[in-house]
Structures are given as C-alpha cells and as structure tokens.
Amino acid sequence: MNGPQDLGGQMGFGPVAPEKDEPYFHAEWEKRALGVTLCAGAMGAWTLDESRHARESLHPADYYSSSYYEIWIKALETLLVRHGFVDRAELRDGAVHGPGATPKRVLKAADVPAVLSRGGPCDRPVSTPPKFAAGDRVRARNMHPVGHTRLPRYVRGHVGVVDAVRGGFVLPDTNAHGRGENPEWVYTVVFAGRDLWGDGSDPTLSVSVDAWESYLEPA
Numbered sequence: 001m002n003g004p005q006d007l008g009g010q011m012g013f014g015p016v017a018p019e020k021d022e023p024y025f026h027a028e029w030e031k032r033a034l035g036v037t038l039c040a041g042a043m044g045a046w047t048l049d050e051s052r053h054a055r056e057s058l059h060p061a062d063y064y065s066s067s068y069y070e071i072w073i074k075a076l077e078t079l080l081v082r083h084g085f086v087d088r089a090e091l092r093d094g095a096v097h098g099p100g101a102t103p104k105r106v107l108k109a110a111d112v113p114a115v116l117s118r119g120g121p122c123d124r125p126v127s128t129p130p131k132f133a134a135g136d137r138v139r140a141r142n143m144h145p146v147g148h149t150r151l152p153r154y155v156r157g158h159v160g161v162v163d164a165v166r167g168g169f170v171l172p173d174t175n176a177h178g179r180g181e182n183p184e185w186v187y188t189v190v191f192a193g194r195d196l197w198g199d200g201s202d203p204t205l206s207v208s209v210d211a212w213e214s215y216l217e218p219a
Helices: 028-041 048-056 060-064 068-082 088-093 109-118 193-197
Strands: 137-140 159-169 184-192 206-212 216-218
Touching (some): 028 068
C-alpha cells in the first residue's frame, strides 16, 4: 500500500538529522512500549509482517503526529482488538470486561534473553532457481497494491541493476494478510539517483533496494 511511512524522495519533511550519541529510548515509557509489543508478538497470533502493516496502516495525520513508539502502541492496540484479546471498550476503560482470546504461548521473563537471541529468521528455501543474476537490468514493477508491500514507491517503474542475489525469504505481501509465507528470491537492486529523481538529484547518488522477485521484471 502507499502508506504514510513510504517517504523516500518526498519533499517538505526536512532533512534526516541523527542525534549525536542518541539514546535507545527518549522516555521511560518507551522501554515498556517495546517490551509489551515484543511479548504480545510472542503470543503467536500474528506475524512480523502483519504487525508492520498495522503500523503502516495508521491514518497519515495520526502517523505523522506520533512518535516512533506511539506508532508501535497504536498498532498493537489494533492487533489486540483484531485477534480478540481485548475490545475497544476495554482499551477505553483500562479494565477487563470479559474473557478474551487465549494466546498460543506466553513469554516468561526468564526466557526473554534466549528468545531475543534467536530472533525471527525469515529466510526460507525456494524450489525454483532465481530468475535474475548479478548484472541484470531489471525494472521495478509499477504496482500499487491496497495490501502490504515492501517495494518502495519511489523505485516503481524505474530501471536498476541487480547487485546480488540474497536468497529466499518470506514474501511480506502475503504473510501480512494470512495468505502464507510463499518465499521468493530477494535481490539487491541498485538505482541511479538521477533515474529516480531527475537532473536535480546528486549525480553521485545511488540507492540500493532489496526487492522480492515478484516486484521485478526484465528491463
């Protein structure tokens, strides 16, 4: 989907200005927001792709006026309601009104280090050989799905060169919506800045994008 998070090349949002020695958290509540989100995800009711799509599906006015972890919490509320763990009235009142869904598993405090160290690998075998190889010219498809996608809007319809074949990975476009992992080959594709943004772009600029095979076509 063309969501509010897809800002590459958009004007009017100002420069990216990283903080010097930026802390991991800017407020104590952000630590809890991260912890609650990770524990809720460990219940096994939704995938990483569904949680990302929930964040990116916030209304643009809400998304742009929210801090990073505010976006996380708002998306978590959506997921908890969607999967029956709470309802909107319980979120409003801050109280339990009745039984909710039963989680598949519960993350115990003692298990957190081991679970976090394992991470959530999404590499998978693919039964077919890759369609493209390093050095191939490819075009990012001009696609505008209403569901989740990881193809940046600013490269769609543009031609780039495959830099590397990265392996097989879960396809976010289907995994976010409960339609299976459907792993595909992923490629790093390099686009020239001037091809993306015209003659006014920095001539030394290039952009590398990791793209699933179904995002690409031969150029």
